[in-house]
Amino acid sequence: MSGNRTRKLGSQPWRRAGLWAVLAAATAGWTQQTNNYELRAVPAPGPVVLDGKLGDWDLSGEILSCYDLDAMRDTNSVRTAAMYDKDWLYVSFRFKDATPMVNRVDPVNDAASGWRSDCVQLRFWADHGKPVGPNGARMTHVDCYWFTDEARPAAFVTFHDMSRQEAGFEGKLDNAIGNGVDAAFRKDDDGKGYTQEVRISWKLLRRAGQPYGAGETLRLGMELFWGDATGSRWPGHRFADLVNQAQPQREFFWSNNNAWGEVAFLGHGKLAPSPSVAQLSEVEKLARLRYSTQGPVRLDYELPAGGGDTVAADQAKRAVGAVRRGDGHGGRRGLRSQVTAGELHRSVPLCRGAARRLRSAADGAG
Template sequence: MKCVLAAIVSGSFLAAVAVGQQTDNRGIHAVPAPKKVVIDGKLDEWDLSGRILICYDLASLRDVYSGEVAMMYDDENLYVGIHWKDPVPMGNSHHPRFMSQRGWAGDCVQLRLRTDRITHATMWYHAESGEPMINLDYGKSMTEPFGGGSTNLFRVEGWKLMGGAEMAFLKDADGRGYVQEIKLPWRLFTVERKYRAGDSFQCGIELLWGEGDWPVHRYADNLDESANNREFFWTAVNAWGK
């Protein structure tokens, strides 16, 4: 997947191309943040014109396991907003302080970012403690997706995390979904590169659902134009884009 920093995106919803009944996204537009973004789990101030729908089976799972993903940016941060459909929302049981490498085994999003470095951002809400958590795993090189160390962004206060990151969650009124709103400073997943309107970087998106010690559902989307394999997505660097 190639994430493009757009100057403006027209249209109310960029619909996913479907192969059979699954979405098959090949790009997402991050649009300029129209105003100061308040990380509170509400997307009222967001420009959602670049959002995409991610779902394994549109016919049977659209209202059960799916996510609408939007991105915005400013000079300092990348913003990610996800409206999840989930029968047991915000149910990840992996404690940030003791199981920081297991967040992927429950409700979470994983971004596979390739800017001037590779970063795997695993981001979730711990059900028992109410803590938001971001784990960043870095690649050893631009072709070696792991082995470059990792860092944990624990909660500092409220929705504020270490490193200047912020992440908020808000459950839907019907209890069948939730919003995850993220502020991720550029400096956490770049080395020297500064991104501006018209630039692009690789960013695969992996959505996972589950309350136990293993996901009950998973779907990876936003592939490179030439890629078709969603398996072992975490190591498939070329599947994330060119």
């Protein structure tokens, strides 16, 4: 609308400002990236059977990772949880993925390229308070995925301080399944995601092989991958999460170990939800409000003498628009458009409260 037109909702200009304040507040959180700084690992409540079902898990410490919760939570998000016992670190992933468990990278001939499709990369920095080297800190990178062509799990492990390039390389395990890493996968019943359940021996993480316990902290960064249609050429989507709050850079994440977050080992389970899981709850609540208002909304405003105005709905379910002219005397004319909040949601996401304010302004009720 052109800048030389002045208009009011109802008879008081403040109502228009109040309305847009409501809309701004209601829609400020639509685009949401998660930023997880800590993954809480809880003691395994009992024996853990790797079957991809997680029925024997305490998932209360899980975090949610997603680049945009509003747009991608149902297609490119993952919930990650961690547990531990004296022999293993357990990590589970519950992916939302439109093409779940598709990775055709051959782990025998191209073990280091599993990240080109559905895959997780876990970057561990054990005993990070010590210098990297014998009797000190160790960096372990674990790539794990489902090899579609042979219907089996695959894992590749590298012991490498990548910040020092070749000088930091200590060794690798091309076939880590059964050699310190085990994994199970299960596709969701609706075909829109999958569960990946992984256990990693402490011997691969700490040089002396001792387990982590309550009160200790392990540095960890995660890179999460969703494949393209080929399942082997290049990821369709990637997101790095579990980052250092003081240095949350996600670029060159594999070598930027100071950007990795933390696994905090707790002595108990049954935890309160993590901030990212709570964040999802708020986004879902706003989404429900976004689609909850229905029915026509009347807009009344004033046009100057001879003025004109146009109202259009962007991406509406049906073509909707209206043009009204002033009456030549600066008079007030009603503008009605049978556009529901659902039809307008992409351009002006109306919450229930905002619609009430529109109606109140149109009725002169305040």
